[in-house]
Amino acid sequence: MDRMMMDAMGSTSMRGADARMDMDLMQACMDACAACEQACTVCATQMMDCAPACMNCADMCNTMLRAMLRMSGMTPAVMVSMLDACIAMCQLCMDECMRHADMSEVCRMCAQSCQACMDACMAMRESVLAQA
Amino acid sequence: MDRMMMDAMGSTSMRGADARMDMDLMQACMDACAACEQACTVCATQMMDCAPACMNCADMCNTMLRAMLRMSGMTPAVMVSMLDACIAMCQLCMDECMRHADMSEVCRMCAQSCQACMDACMAMRESVLAQA
Amino acid sequence: MDRMMMDAMGSTSMRGADARMDMDLMQACMDACAACEQACTVCATQMMDCAPACMNCADMCNTMLRAMLRMSGMTPAVMVSMLDACIAMCQLCMDECMRHADMSEVCRMCAQSCQACMDACMAMRESVLAQA
Amino acid sequence: MDRMMMDAMGSTSMRGADARMDMDLMQACMDACAACEQACTVCATQMMDCAPACMNCADMCNTMLRAMLRMSGMTPAVMVSMLDACIAMCQLCMDECMRHADMSEVCRMCAQSCQACMDACMAMRESVLAQA
Numbered sequence: 166m167d168r169m170m171m172d173a174m175g176s177t178s179m180r181g182a183d184a185r186m187d188m189d190l191m192q193a194c195m196d197a198c199a200a201c202e203q204a205c206t207v208c209a210t211q212m213m214d215c216a217p218a219c220m221n222c223a224d225m226c227n228t229m230l231r232a233m234l235r236m237s238g239m240t241p242a243v244m245v246s247m248l249d250a251c252i253a254m255c256q257l258c259m260d261e262c263m264r265h266a267d268m269s270e271v272c273r274m275c276a277q278s279c280q281a282c283m284d285a286c287m288a289m290r291e292s293v294l295a296q297a
Numbered sequence: 298m299d300r301m302m303m304d305a306m307g308s309t310s311m312r313g314a315d316a317r318m319d320m321d322l323m324q325a326c327m328d329a330c331a332a333c334e335q336a337c338t339v340c341a342t343q344m345m346d347c348a349p350a351c352m353n354c355a356d357m358c359n360t361m362l363r364a365m366l367r368m369s370g371m372t373p374a375v376m377v378s379m380l381d382a383c384i385a386m387c388q389l390c391m392d393e394c395m396r397h398a399d400m401s402e403v404c405r406m407c408a409q410s411c412q413a414c415m416d417a418c419m420a421m422r423e424s425v426l427a428q429a
Numbered sequence: 430m431d432r433m434m435m436d437a438m439g440s441t442s443m444r445g446a447d448a449r450m451d452m453d454l455m456q457a458c459m460d461a462c463a464a465c466e467q468a469c470t471v472c473a474t475q476m477m478d479c480a481p482a483c484m485n486c487a488d489m490c491n492t493m494l495r496a497m498l499r500m501s502g503m504t505p506a507v508m509v510s511m512l513d514a515c516i517a518m519c520q521l522c523m524d525e526c527m528r529h530a531d532m533s534e535v536c537r538m539c540a541q542s543c544q545a546c547m548d549a550c551m552a553m554r555e556s557v558l559a560q561a
Numbered sequence: 562m563d564r565m566m567m568d569a570m571g572s573t574s575m576r577g578a579d580a581r582m583d584m585d586l587m588q589a590c591m592d593a594c595a596a597c598e599q600a601c602t603v604c605a606t607q608m609m610d611c612a613p614a615c616m617n618c619a620d621m622c623n624t625m626l627r628a629m630l631r632m633s634g635m636t637p638a639v640m641v642s643m644l645d646a647c648i649a650m651c652q653l654c655m656d657e658c659m660r661h662a663d664m665s666e667v668c669r670m671c672a673q674s675c676q677a678c679m680d681a682c683m684a685m686r687e688s689v690l691a692q693a
Binding site (some may be wrong): 171216217218219221224225227228231232235236237238239240242243246247249250253254256257258261268 | 339347348349350351353356357359360363364367368369370372374375378379381382385386388389390393408
């Protein structure tokens with residue numbers, strides 16, 4: 166997301182959170198979700214047996230991304246619950262894609278996007294818990 | 298969802314699940330998610346302060362609905378994690394809408410849809426855990 | 430969608446429209462879009478060669494459904510343009526699914542859902558044009 | 562989207578298209594759709610009167626983005642129809658946001674994202690027509 170847009174969002178905070186979000190961490194997490202949604206959407210179109218997991222992962226990452234963009238309709242506890250779901254879905258999709266990463270360059274890159282998204286969500290999760 | 302479509306889906310099962318899903322329970326859960334997405338989408342358009350929560354809830358319910366429709370790209374553990382996120386989001390949205398349910402008929406109905414979706418997701422959660 | 434929710438939406442009208450929408454027609458169109466999104470989501474999971482068209486059709490139907498639910502962020506001209514896109518996408522998805530409707534009951538039902546959604550969108554299109 | 566992913570998509574072409582897509586143009590259009598979805602999602606959360614148009618625009622841009630990522634489930638004629646809907650929706654959202662661009666920095670940036678998305682979709686539209 167555009168840095169200027171992030172700055173305009175300004176004093177973004179969740180209902181019930183003691184502090185403002187770490188905006189760099191959140192921007193990294195939003196970028197990782199957006200990239201993962203796109204990689205999974207491409208990967209699903211290959212119609213290999215990872216496809217249903219990729220479709221689920223694309224939808225979950227989009228929902229996660231939008232929740233972070235909105236921020237205000239959220240509490241720390243709900244955010245953690247959604248991050249947990251996104252992490253679990255990315256892990257499953259990565260596992261599915263890795264099973265034929267040697268046959269498909271797209272699967273290999275999709276698995277990398279899932280890994281990056283998991284890592285970013287886990288960092289975000291820790292940050293949210295620290296502020297709650 | 299159409300009953301004939303459900304029957305055509307036939308031997309729907311998750312990877313790693315010991316048994317086929319209870320199709321009646323899943324159909325009820327899918328219907329509740331679809332209804333909740335719609336109610337939240339209408340409610341968000343009112344621009345009352347529940348709106349961001351309603352938008353998040355609409356997205357989460359759609360992602361949950363699609364994951365159940367696909368079923369194959371899923372494990373019981375990931376399904377439970379997504380159901381937990383959907384339950385948490387519905388609870389938050391219901392709480393937000395109930396704060397002005399006396400001012401808005403739409404909010405009151407949105408809160409009812411959230412409650413029904415939570416209940417259906419909790420029943421589904423128990424069923425998935427019983428089969429895992 | 431729930432009839433009570435439709436009534437609560439009440440005086441729904443688009444910016445720049447001369448009259449209120451025909452709520453029965455709109456409800457039928459929203460129901461057809463919701464059913465088509467679900468059928469296409471199931472059908473895409475079969476991984477037959479209609480799958481990418483089904484995924485596109487599911488997304489377009491969801492976007493169309495939500496636009497009708499919101500109504501206020503819309504003009505008659507933009508609504509017609511979105512209905513045209515939804516009709517075109519449903520037609521393509523129906524054609525793809527019909528090519529192997531004899532091999533797959535799910536494809537046959539998906540094609541029926543696409544046909545019903547096209548018909549409902551065309552009726553809605555005429556109604557919108559008549560009111561603009 | 563990642564350039565490596567674009568290259569991996571390789572010989573992307575639409576059913577019935579005479580030639581491969583101009584991948585630079587498509588990448589620019591996908592990036593513009595993704596940015597517009599995000600800007601609109603943030604803008605809708607402000608609850609100014611552009612919000613319903615912003616929500617519609619976010620959904621349409623996401624649907625457009627995914628259709629380009631999939632590419633295979635598409636014909637040039639359907640792609641043009643979807644681009645037309647996306648252009649019309651972006652135009653409306655931009656107009657709504659410009660009406661209070663002096664009051665809200667987020668609205669001003671959202672309008673810019675809509676303009677950029679319209680421009681990219683129009684360039685893509687010309688390219689698709691030239692190849693059909």
